[in-house]
Amino acid sequence: MGVGRRVICGLKIAVFTSFVNACVTILSMSDSTTGFLLVDKPAGWTSFDVVAKLRSTTGIKKIGHAGTLDPFATGLLVVAVGREATKQIDRFVKQDKTYETQFKIGYTSTTGDPEGEIQPVDDGGKYDAWPNKERVEQAIKESFLGEMLQKPPMYSAIKIGGKKLYELARQGKEVERKDRRITIYSFDVIDYKDAVLTAVIRVSSGTYIRVIAQDLGEYFGLGAYCLQLRRTRIGDFDVKDAHAIDQVTKENWQTFLINNSDLPSQPKSLIKN
Structure with missing residues (x-):
């Protein structure tokens, strides 16, 4: 091979090597x-x-x-x-999601959480008849585990007719919402004291913990709202x-x-x- 051909060949290899290195750099930048x-x-x-x-x-x-x-x-x-x-x-x-949460029983909230208007529920002076921890756990076992239907709350980002539900709720409007099929895989009571239930709940995607709180309160005829909520796993x-x-x-x-x-x-x- 002549000197000229070797030089040309060397230039081609150098150009190709530079091109490969550039591609690697771009891919590395993309990945990072x-x-x-x-x-x-x-x-x-x-x-x-x-x-x-x-x-x-x-x-x-x-x-x-x-x-x-x-x-x-x-x-x-x-x-x-x-x-x-x-x-x-x-x-x-x-994917399934896990939450640490607290429910306040005996009160209702317009939003289902601390940011709404909070109102005590009139228990007719029968506070002693309120559920103890054992009754709460029994209610969960009977009615708050497994697959079920849940109606999304008005205060949510779901869109109906191009409008987010919470926008309509702030206008004092309520519209019909379709029930959604959800699954509560586990509902473990950690503590129950002074009408505050502390629990860890694992649920399917699309489940509203605020609605679970409200439904549990209604189960006992006392009302409830979600006092605290922390998502620990997705x-x-x-x-x-x-x-x-x-x-x-x-x-x-x-x-x-x-x-x-x-x-x-x-x-x-x-x-x-």
Whole structure:
């Protein structure tokens, strides 16, 4: 091979090597800017507030989350960052969710939570007849486990006729809502004292814990609302692995990303027994 041909061949190899290295760099950049962030949402923030904050922090507009948390609630929010991650968000939206919660029995709330108008229920002076822990556990066993129908609350982000239900509720309007089929997999009573029930509940996607509180109160004819709510798990993700929103900065957010390739091919909670 002549000197000229060797030089040309060497140039081609160099160009090809540079092209391959560039592709690897681009792919690495792509991988480092798309994935999932586990955020421990604080009380007072909407789920959209978290998304808006992360858009500002990351500079990426394509961001979504796997399941809304009410403003009063805290806990796990799985956030998809980047186009590739948001394409997979449905994998996690439909997964089972676990909550730590407290129900206040004997009171009602217009919103089913502490942010509504709270009213005591007239028990006719029969406070001693209120359920004890054993009666509450028996009621749960009989009526609050397994598959059932649940009517979504008016104060929710569900859209009917192009309008979000909570927008209609704030106008004093109530519309017909279709029942949804849900499953309560477990409902473990942790404590029951001074008419406050503390429990851990695992449910299917789309279940409203506020409605469970209201239904339990109505079961005893006393009313109830959800006093506190914290989401601890979504499928295989745990809030113990989540980060406070103020810990996620422009300098470190990429180090918190769970890469798509690190996700299970099929989340355990989606595998039917």
